[in-house]
Amino acid sequence: MSKKKGLSAEEKRTRMMEIFFETKDVFQLKDMEKIAPKEKGITKLSVKEVLQSLVDDGMVDCERIGTSNYYWAFPSKALHARKRKLEVLDSQLSEGNQKYAHLQKSIQKAKIGRHETEERTMLAKELSSLRDQREQLKAEVEKYRECDPQVVEEIRQANQVAKEAANRWTDNIFAIKSWAKRKFGFEENKIDKNFGIPEDFDYID
Numbered sequence: 428m429s430k431k432k433g434l435s436a437e438e439k440r441t442r443m444m445e446i447f448f449e450t451k452d453v454f455q456l457k458d459m460e461k462i463a464p465k466e467k468g469i470t471k472l473s474v475k476e477v478l479q480s481l482v483d484d485g486m487v488d489c490e491r492i493g494t495s496n497y498y499w500a501f502p503s504k505a506l507h508a509r510k511r512k513l514e515v516l517d518s519q520l521s522e523g524n525q526k527y528a529h530l531q532k533s534i535q536k537a538k539i540g541r542h543e544t545e546e547r548t549m550l551a552k553e554l555s556s557l558r559d560q561r562e563q564l565k566a567e568v569e570k571y572r573e574c575d576p577q578v579v580e581e582i583r584q585a586n587q588v589a590k591e592a593a594n595r596w597t598d599n600i601f602a603i604k605s606w607a608k609r610k611f612g613f614e615e616n617k618i619d620k621n622f623g624i625p626e627d628f629d630y631i632d
Contacts, residue, residue, distance in 0.1 A: 434468060439477045442467035444486060447500035448584075454498050484512065513568065520564045527561060530554045597630050 434442070446454075446462060454462070459478060463469040469477065478498060481487040487500045530553060608615060619626065 433470075436477070436480075439469050439473060440481055440486075442469055443474075443477050443481060444500060447487065447498075452499070455495050456498070459498070516564055516568045520561065520568060523557060523561045523564060527554065527557045530557065597628070600624065600628070 443459070443463060446459070446467060456475060456478065460471050460474045463474050463477075464471050478487065481500070482489045482498070487498055490497050608618070618624070619628070
């Protein structure tokens with residue numbers, strides 16, 4: 428039987444972000460260590476490391492309250508973090524391309540009428556290292572570009588959830604106002620004034 432392949436680091440990060448986006452909730456580390464293995468197949472031992480990597484990248488917020496850390500994430504913040512990361516990667520890739528082109532010219536110049544020198548050897552090594560770095564940056568740029576549509580869709584869904592929640596609270600406020608008018612004979616404008624309810628308070632379309 429073939430051994431089941433484990434999740435890659437990026438797959439773990441993506442699945443953990445799904446937990447935040449799907450639940451719209453705040454978690455402690457111990458919560459994630461229970462939820463992530465059961466619902467997303469992320470091993471308990473790797474939860475802390477994955478969560479910290481998301482905090483370091485600005486994808487997840489972390490706040491210490493008392494003796495505990497609390498974690499949460501919003502799709503809009505994740506999108507902005509990815510865009511910032513993509514901008515940084517694009518800039519690094521552009522600089523790498525310029526340096527790569529400059530080194531190629533230097534090597535070609537060093538070859539003219541010369542034998543193998545220490546300078547040429549050093550330049551060749553640096554060029555090879557830059558080529559590897561450039562390929563890594565290209566791969567990372569593509570990874571972040573591919574994720575954008577998903578995050579945009581998550582933002583759309585989160586906005587819909589927020590809109591529905593806001594309208595439920597609007598329902599509740601109107602119901603309480605109606606009850607207060609019947610029970611105590613309060614005038615609507617006095618209720619609005621006492622409780623800071625704006626005149627144009629209404630449902631969100």
